[in-house]
Amino acid sequence: MQPFTQLTAKAAPLDVANIDTDQIIPKQFLKTVDREGLAQGLFYDLRFDADGKEKSGFVLNDPNYARAGVLIVGDNFGCGSSREHAPWALLDFGIRCVISTSFADIFYNNCFQNGLLPIALPAEQVRALMSEAKGGNHVFDIDLETQTVSAPSGARFHFDIDPGRKEKMLKGLDAIGETLQAASAIDDYEHRQALQRPWLEPA
Amino acid sequence: MPAMSGQTLYDKIWDAHVVSTDANGESILYIDLHLIHEVTTPQAFAGLRAAHRPVRRPDRTLAVADHNTPTEGQALGTGAVADLEARMQLQTLERNVAEHGIEFLPMGDPRNGIVHVVGPEQGRTQPGMTIVCGDSHTSTHGAFGSLAQGIGTSEVEHVLATQTLRQIKSKNMRVTFTGTPAPGVGAKDFALALIGKIGTSGGTGHVIEYTGEAVSALSMEARMTLCNMTIEAGARAGLVAPDEKTFAYVMGRPSAPKGAAWEIALANWRRLVTDPDARFDREVVIDVSTIAPTVTWGTSPEDVVEVTGVVPDPATFDEPRAAQIRRMLDYMGLKPGQPIASARIDRVFIGSCTNSRIEDLRATAAIVKDRKVADHVSAMIVPGSGLVREQAESEGLDEIFRAAGFDWREPGCSMCLGMNPDRLAPGERCASTSNRNFEGRQGRGGRTHLMSPAMAAAAAIAGHIADVRDFL
Numbered sequence: 001m002q003p004f005t006q007l008t009a010k011a012a013p014l015d016v017a018n019i020d021t022d023q024i025i026p027k028q029f030l031k032t033v034d035r036e037g038l039a040q041g042l043f044y045d046l047r048f049d050a051d052g053k054e055k056s057g058f059v060l061n062d063p064n065y066a067r068a069g070v071l072i073v074g075d076n077f078g079c080g081s082s083r084e085h086a087p088w089a090l091l092d093f094g095i096r097c098v099i100s101t102s103f104a105d106i107f108y109n110n111c112f113q114n115g116l117l118p119i120a121l122p123a124e125q126v127r128a129l130m131s132e133a134k135g136g137n138h139v140f141d142i143d144l145e146t147q148t149v150s151a152p153s154g155a156r157f158h159f160d161i162d163p164g165r166k167e168k169m170l171k172g173l174d175a176i177g178e179t180l181q182a183a184s185a186i187d188d189y190e191h192r193q194a195l196q197r198p199w200l201e202p203a
Numbered sequence: 204m205p206a207m208s209g210q211t212l213y214d215k216i217w218d219a220h221v222v223s224t225d226a227n228g229e230s231i232l233y234i235d236l237h238l239i240h241e242v243t244t245p246q247a248f249a250g251l252r253a254a255h256r257p258v259r260r261p262d263r264t265l266a267v268a269d270h271n272t273p274t275e276g277q278a279l280g281t282g283a284v285a286d287l288e289a290r291m292q293l294q295t296l297e298r299n300v301a302e303h304g305i306e307f308l309p310m311g312d313p314r315n316g317i318v319h320v321v322g323p324e325q326g327r328t329q330p331g332m333t334i335v336c337g338d339s340h341t342s343t344h345g346a347f348g349s350l351a352q353g354i355g356t357s358e359v360e361h362v363l364a365t366q367t368l369r370q371i372k373s374k375n376m377r378v379t380f381t382g383t384p385a386p387g388v389g390a391k392d393f394a395l396a397l398i399g400k401i402g403t404s405g406g407t408g409h410v411i412e413y414t415g416e417a418v419s420a421l422s423m424e425a426r427m428t429l430c431n432m433t434i435e436a437g438a439r440a441g442l443v444a445p446d447e448k449t450f451a452y453v454m455g456r457p458s459a460p461k462g463a464a465w466e467i468a469l470a471n472w473r474r475l476v477t478d479p480d481a482r483f484d485r486e487v488v489i490d491v492s493t494i495a496p497t498v499t500w501g502t503s504p505e506d507v508v509e510v511t512g513v514v515p516d517p518a519t520f521d522e523p524r525a526a527q528i529r530r531m532l533d534y535m536g537l538k539p540g541q542p543i544a545s546a547r548i549d550r551v552f553i554g555s556c557t558n559s560r561i562e563d564l565r566a567t568a569a570i571v572k573d574r575k576v577a578d579h580v581s582a583m584i585v586p587g588s589g590l591v592r593e594q595a596e597s598e599g600l601d602e603i604f605r606a607a608g609f610d611w612r613e614p615g616c617s618m619c620l621g622m623n624p625d626r627l628a629p630g631e632r633c634a635s636t637s638n639r640n641f642e643g644r645q646g647r648g649g650r651t652h653l654m655s656p657a658m659a660a661a662a663a664i665a666g667h668i669a670d671v672r673d674f675l
Contacts, residue, residue: 033245110357
């Protein structure tokens with residue numbers, strides 16, 4: 001996983017609540033066996049019309065927001081399907097950080113597996129950042145170590161993050177490698193379980 | 204022992220599966236059963252291969268093909284799947300399970316079907332287990348009093364490699380359904396009413412336990428419908444404490460414990476209850492006698508209305524909700540104040556992990572028997588598994604469906620998410636028993652109204668959204 005420490009990037013406002021993972025990456029892009037190359041499908045139905053032409057009204061098609069690295073979105077972002085293709089597509093497009101009032105649990109968790117930083121802030125702070133991003137004055141600074149978002153106006157907000165997730169994100173740690181260091185504890189658990197719940201063992 | 208408050212069912216299952224917990228409060232949680240399918244696993248197996256890691260417990264893993272599978276011609280095998288990308292993904296799963304020695308119920312096997320129908324049907328799903336699958340509707344299995352959650356592909360790889368998940372414990376939420384439902388009202392209506400009340404993020408960060416006499420009265424299949432929809436309320440897992448109905452459902456199934464092992468299991472499962480003095484972080488109570496047959500009008504499962512109700516008028520809401528409603532009405536092709544029952548439909552889909560079990564098909568048959576699907580409506584029924592299909596045929600339900608004008612299909616996820624050839628055309632309006640009415644979910648531009656199987660059956664006959672109580 002690529003680490004996340006600090007990011008200075010354009011922020012694009014997408015002021016819609018309840019954006020589900022079907023909208024982030026529609027089903028036809030889930031047939032891949034790879035993690036890469038999903039940027040083409042990101043927000044496909046919002047970005048492109050039925051003929052595959054870019055829709056002019058969509059923020060990520062606006063040249064002012066080209067190469068945006070931060071997305072500011074409405075409440076409950078990433079609800080619905082567990083598809084990890086959603087964070088993969090965002091990252092492949094160049095988005096490294098998403099700011100909202102709230103995220104759906106599975107999406108939130110998937111972000112941390114991939115070095116995509118989801119930042120949850122109170123509603124009035126998200127509104128302030130959203131309007132600043134809409135105004136075109138839109139290069140934001142995100143610092144994970146100090147847990148701060150800074151906007152060009154000087155607005156500076158602190159965000160909360162679980163300390164364990166923060167550490168893994170900063171270092172880009174491999175979760176499986178970490179867990180395998182506890183292999184003997186898993187062995188012990190399995191031995192205990194075989195005694196306590198013997199019906200779960202193969203006959 | 205110091206005095207302390209009791210434990211919830213979630214607390215008990217959690218505690219029984221914690222391998223270790225670190226200083227930050229993140230636990231390594233042991234996983235008893237890992238269900239896998241073709242769409243969310245290729246990258247996980249590729250990751251294992253790249254790191255030269257084996258699958259720790261292939262015996263605790265079960266694979267099916269369901270999302271991509273066409274719902275006709277399955278006997279021809281994956282080599283005959285016309286969509287080349289779908290075929291490659293299905294064949295990738297076949298190679299991966301063979302390489303790692305994982306039990307696989309392939310397309311065409313009578314035991315194959317939607318992963319959340321197959322697990323319970325085979326007796327792999329059992330009370331008190333931790334269950335994961337790279338699919339958000341894994342919450343379905345909570346109907347058995349198991350902690351069942353959807354996970355992403357990185358976590359699928361983590362579980363394959365370690366048989367554990369790294370997780371921070373969720374909060375406890377209790378939803379109590381009291382009272383007795385009116386005829387024509389069932390578990391799907393309970394779920395839609397709940398989501399309408401608390402919203403699609405109402406359960407975020409929580410595990411929901413469903414209790415109350417109306418839940419006790421539900422069959423196992425109806426409990427699966429209720430738990431299935433938990434993720435649409437934002438909670439990763441929902442559960443129902445196991446009872447005699449649960450044990451009767453599990454007993455005798457192929458992977459259920461047998462003989463002495465069954466007795467030991469049963470004694471343990473009977474302890475899977477929330478203590479009377481346990482505390483919940485959030486409580487919701489709903490009297491089901493106040494619930495009418497319910498449908499969705501918008502593009503989120505929280506946008507519900509009683510079938511006798513009208514489409515909301517954005518002018519009566521504040522921003523930003525008003526703008527959201529305008530956007531949804533535009534997408535859905537509905538007018539403010541329009542009676543929802545006046546919405547003319549083009550398609551009917553009865554199926555999905557929410558509502559494709561034998562009871563759902565019986566409820567459908569009871570409505571459509573000796574009636575005809577409206578001329579302008581194309582209606583399909585997709586059983587949840589090959590065994591459900593066989594059971595329905597042994598009861599003659601397929602004859603009733605065909606006589607009424609339904610298309611009787613082979614099992615799979617089908618039009619719930621349209622990864623296979625079954626999908627809506629732009630602008631088509633569908634009465635659907637699935638779980639998501641998101642924009643484009645069932646096909647770009649498709650308009651989905653979620654409802655129960657009986658309500659979808661009534662809509663098929665009427666040709667518009669209709670009150671099932673007029674058909675009872």
